[in-house]
Amino acid sequence: MPELPEVEVSRLGIAPHVEQHTMSQFIVRNPNLRWPVDARLTQLLKNALITHTSRRGKYLILHVKCVNDVRGVLMIHLGMSGSLRIVTHDTAVQKHDHIDWVFASHRLRYRDPRRFGSVLWHDETEGDYLLHPRLATLGIEPFDEAFDGGYFYERAAKRSQAIKVVLLGGEIVVGVGNIYASEVLFDSKIHPATPANQLTRRECNIIAKHVKKVLSAAIARGGSTLKDFVHSDGSSGYFQLEAHVYDRANLPCLMCKTPIEHIIQAQRATYFCPHCQPERPNK
Structure with missing residues (x-):
């Protein structure tokens, strides 16, 4: 998509x-x-x-x-x-x-x-x-100056869902699709199943920073190589070629060599490194 x-x-x-x-x-x-x-x-x-x-x-x-x-x-x-x-x-x-x-x-x-x-x-x-009803409920744009760690922390604190699911939902910030959510959380060193309301302010600062960084990089590189996506000139994007975890199940992490794991969240595939993104104990 x-x-x-x-x-x-x-x-x-x-x-x-x-x-x-x-x-x-x-x-x-x-x-x-x-x-x-x-x-x-x-x-x-x-x-x-x-x-x-x-x-x-x-x-x-x-x-x-x-x-x-x-x-x-x-x-x-x-x-x-x-x-x-x-x-x-x-x-x-x-x-x-x-x-x-x-x-x-x-x-x-x-x-x-x-x-x-x-x-x-x-x-x-x-x-x-x-x-318009299709736009009115969307979250803030990721490149809006108002979107920062404080903004994200305030809203994440009210949600008990897994952070990957919250990012995908788009009610807090739009545009962090499935590929990008996995990459943002890897760069942030946060396990995708972490409840959003357990994130610290520092972690929210890190997530907000990497949302901007990952999406900016994807735009600069022409989007992702999803099979159905083409540019206006018919060529494909290639950000996915540089993905650290997405679609790399069982391959070695590029940072620590631990095999990348794959789970399903909200009916979408999630990829993460269990060493770089350790699961935190249940509270």
């Missing part, structure tokens, strides 16, 4: 090709995504200008000004297998290519084999898009 770094890499990849560009058409071949694509958009977005792009959590946001002065945003979620690519007008349409944004010299194409993604419209007359 594309996570925050992959979405940000996608945004950075498409931004030069869509920002301050006018769409001549918005083509929907299959509206049946996780939520149906609004049928009105093919007419509403004709000759509309994309003023800029942004991101909130795993939603990529296109800010749009329509010809009739209607303004709003398209909130794009890539789901399990979605991708956005810049293609030429003569690029053949494949089976799972569901939506095209058509510009003068190129197209932005949305592909989603599993159709768990979504493209939602929010009109500015409905209020701040950040208060």
